């Protein structure tokens with residue numbers, strides 16, 4: 001306890017030095033790169049150079065090493081980014097649903113204060129049927145070009161967003177831009193050269209033209225080693241395409257003289273299971289870490305957060321309160337997330353055991369290792385602590401199938417410790433019940449602290465959150 005107090009004193013002393021407080025940015029860009037796994041970005045240590053432009057931005061940004069989504073499906077996760085509410089509270093608990101009445105969006109908050117607001121999206125899951133257009137003066141969801149109807153090539157979406165930025169450069173109003181790219185979401189069809197970059201010594205693709213959405217329905221064991229490598233390289237090639245589009249966006253901000261006044265947040269809605277599990281090249285239904293972890297980069301021009309890596313676990317739930325604090329806007333009452341600015345600047349104590357909650361819709365065919373009958377489309381829920389995770393699948397008989405993972409010893413979540421650790425399962429199960437019980441019933445609920453007894457038991461086992 002004493003050293004924590006000391007650290008706070010030192011932190012405060014640091015603030016009183018000659019350093020002037022940073023001037024807040026005027027504008028905000030949130031770029032969402034759909035289906036992007038952080039461990040496939042060179043920024044997060046990937047062995048291939050997939051993210052040259054993001055790496056460059058990240059050197060001038062705060063990078064969150066353990067950012068967790070709230071739902072491993074596109075519309076629910078994006079609705080949380082754009083409202084700061086849990087899926088059960090904003091109402092979009094799966095793709096195809098509409099934002100609940102009375103839920104305030106970030107765009108509405110900014111628009112009410114005179115900001116220009118524009119959104120440019122690339123997938124049907126974010127079309128205006130979601131209600132996520134609420135508060136945007138421009139909501140461009142025209143999915144034209146190749147793949148029309150389901151998705152739009154990121155280059156087209158980015159060019160339209162840049163066209164809108166050009167108008168804002170002389171418009172005299174601050175702005176909020178939300179840009180969504182569908183790369184690297186399947187079907188992983190980048191230009192062949194972008195995939196071949198990640199296949200040294202190979203000059204053509206054997207799997208070219210073979211759509212991932214058919215292959216993924218096969219057992220991954222029916223794909224040979226070359227095919228698996230190619231599909232991963234195709235995914236990585238899509239990341240490289242999205243990264244170039246980020247570069248194009250950053251160049252436009254520079255060219256238009258906006259870069260020094262514009263904060264840029266880069267994130268994803270969820271990750272992707274590639275070839276590590278039987279139902280491959282897919283997301284949704286399984287909140288394992290390859291789907292639950294997301295990249296999160298927070299760039300504030302001229303800010304002391306530049307160059308920091310944040311090890312604390314944070315949630316996509318925290319993006320909206322962060323954006324609001326950054327632009328000096330009071331948040332709507334009772335947002336459950338927290339602003340990450342102090343963490344990004346190294347001015348907040350570690351968040352320790354702070355849990356992250358992730359949900360999914362139950363898709364039994366994707367978890368064939370569970371023999372008991374499951375309840376399709378019911379909620380799969382997970383609580384993730386630093387180093388430990390409990391996933392619960394809903395059983396047809398009303399109970400739960402628990403899977404407990406030690407993320408330190410088993411980051412791939414392959415060994416279910418639940419049968420051996422019933423006391424841990426029962427403590428975390430009760431926390432999931434308590435968290436789920438707060439949803440909808442209490443929209444004003446703020447924050448979530450672990451039960452002190454559960455926290456103490458976890459610390460005694462070495463899960464101290466450090």
Ligand SMILES: [Zn+2]
Pocket residue numbers: 034035073074075185269270
């Ligand atoms: Zn998505």
